Amino acid sequence: MNILLIVDDYLPHSIKVAAKMMHELAQELMTQGHVVTVLTPSSSLKRRCSLEKIDGVSVLYFRSGKIKNTNKIRRAVNESLLSFRAYWSCAEFFKSNPQDLIVAYSPSIFFGHLVARLKKLWNAQSYLILRDFFPQWAIDSELMKEGSLIHKYFQFFENKNYSVADRIGIMSPSNERYFRESEFSEKVEVLYNWVKPMEYQREDDYWRDKYNLKNKTVFFYGGNIGFAQEMKCLLDLAFELRGHPEAMFIFVGDGDEVPLLKGLVAEHKLTNVLIFPPVDQKTYLEMLNEADVGLIHLNRNHTSHNFPGKVLSYFNLNKPVLGAVNVGNDLKDVINKANAGYISDSGDLGSLKENALRLLSAKNRKQKGENGKKLLLELFDVQVTAQKITH
Structure with missing residues (x-):
């Protein structure tokens, strides 16, 4: 065709x-x-x-x-x-x-x-x-x-x-x-959202070396930073984890709430947050590859149930997913049942913090990252998507 x-x-x-x-x-x-x-x-x-x-x-x-x-x-x-x-x-x-x-x-x-x-x-x-x-x-x-x-x-x-x-x-x-x-x-x-399964080969620590992140657990968010994501909640998480010097938060992207995030970082003097403008796909993958955990967040007031595409980028690079979604969203059960990360309800900062602390364990991260890649291959392969659209 x-x-x-x-x-x-x-x-x-x-x-x-x-x-x-x-x-x-x-x-x-x-x-x-x-x-x-x-x-x-x-x-x-x-x-x-x-x-x-x-x-x-x-x-x-x-x-x-x-x-x-x-x-x-x-x-x-x-x-x-x-x-x-x-x-x-x-x-x-x-x-x-x-x-x-x-x-x-x-x-x-x-x-x-x-x-x-x-x-x-x-x-x-x-x-x-x-x-x-x-x-x-x-x-x-x-x-x-x-x-x-x-x-x-x-x-x-x-x-x-x-x-x-x-x-x-x-x-x-x-x-x-x-x-x-x-x-x-x-x-x-x-x-479902889709992705082309890949094995990422790059092994160096360019970004960790550049920003002194060598011994940090890096929580990474990449994509739109807007009202639909209610990004302040992820800054609240960074604020809650400021007493854990091994935890570092990186946000990459643009959107309506970038000024809000930068203002909160300055207001609270957060030293565990880095905010970057959008980067190309090659750089994005390099940064994500060096991170430890992929972050997502959806506004608690949503009545529709989005499945952020960035989740599949995280799965593809064997990253466990941490986040919160609106009540009733299928994504919570999909990730939690597959043991591929921790998803709680938006607005429940206590659960979000508790789950983040669990992911400070390298062993836990490795297991959940592997489970995420397995889930990707079962449900979200672009080959299946292409066949469904054309038949």
């Missing part, structure tokens, strides 16, 4: 999990014999449309306004224009390169109109990879008022996303209840 993948963020310019996941999916689809093109926006593109190759994958960039690391109003405007700009910029490519299947990743919620237009042009099928429920999580986090004009605006695009999809892949069984009484329920199936 000829397959178009649509995503709002892609390698090599992003460290975010969506970019890495979609690149690995593109490569696996090609391995399985499909012809793949990735469509993604770029705010630095000089031309309207540019076709490039990344690791053998054809990537079609279209010129867009900035949608990452900018203020909320500019982001909302530029994301709202994604479908229009994509078609206007790359219309000639679309007309001369028909596709059999369109696979769109959400977030963003704003590609629905583009998918509808391309489906009609090509008489193609479409698959929506749905990884979060926006604007619902913004309401849960009290960033938006339910029933407000802005909520109805975003909800219009959300529903368009669902209505044009032939199938919708959600990341956990518990999220099926979000669609249970909706007109889209028959389209929904579980599509």
Whole structure:
């Protein structure tokens, strides 16, 4: 099949999990014999449309306004224009390169109109990879008022996303209840996050040497640092563990709560926290490889149940996972039952601290890291994902 993948963020310019996941999916689809093109926006593109190759994958960039690391109003405007700009910029490519299947990743919620237009042009099928429920999580986090004009605006695009999809892949069984009484329920199936299994060979301690972390237990967080993650809770954990000099916390990424984190570190004079801006995938893997524990956290007010893709990066490098998620999230049982780490409920700082102290044991970390890799191979291999999407 000829397959178009649509995503709002892609390698090599992003460290975010969506970019890495979609690149690995593109490569696996090609391995399985499909012809793949990735469509993604770029705010630095000089031309309207540019076709490039990344690791053998054809990537079609279209010129867009900035949608990452900018203020909320500019982001909302530029994301709202994604479908229009994509078609206007790359219309000639679309007309001369028909596709059999369109696979769109959400977030963003704003590609629905583009998918509808391309489906009609090509008489193609479409698959929506749905990884979060926006604007619902913004309401849960009290960033938006339910029933407000802005909520109805975003909800219009959300529903368009669902209505044009032939199938919708959600990341956990518990999220099926979000669609249970909706007109889209028959389209929904579980599509777990995925990763390409790998064995990382690098053995040196560059980052540990550079930042004097040689004898530390490094708790590592990489990815978005925003309201949806309620990152203050991980800073609270660092504050609680300041009496354990062997514990060190590293945060790598960007997002709305970076200033909050930096302010708390300064306010409490925390010497056990390092905060880094986003890095490329190669550097990200180097840093994670030298860490001991992978961190996750989700806002306690979420009503949907996200499965952070970074968990699979941690599993892939044999790192145990420590974190907290909203009550009822499947991820808690998945990790705890596999003995691949410790997941508690968001807001329960006591349990989070107790679990962190357990992971100061090297023997415990090693066992749980090995269990995580085993779980990855059983449930989250990109090969399985590619087959499910195309059948």
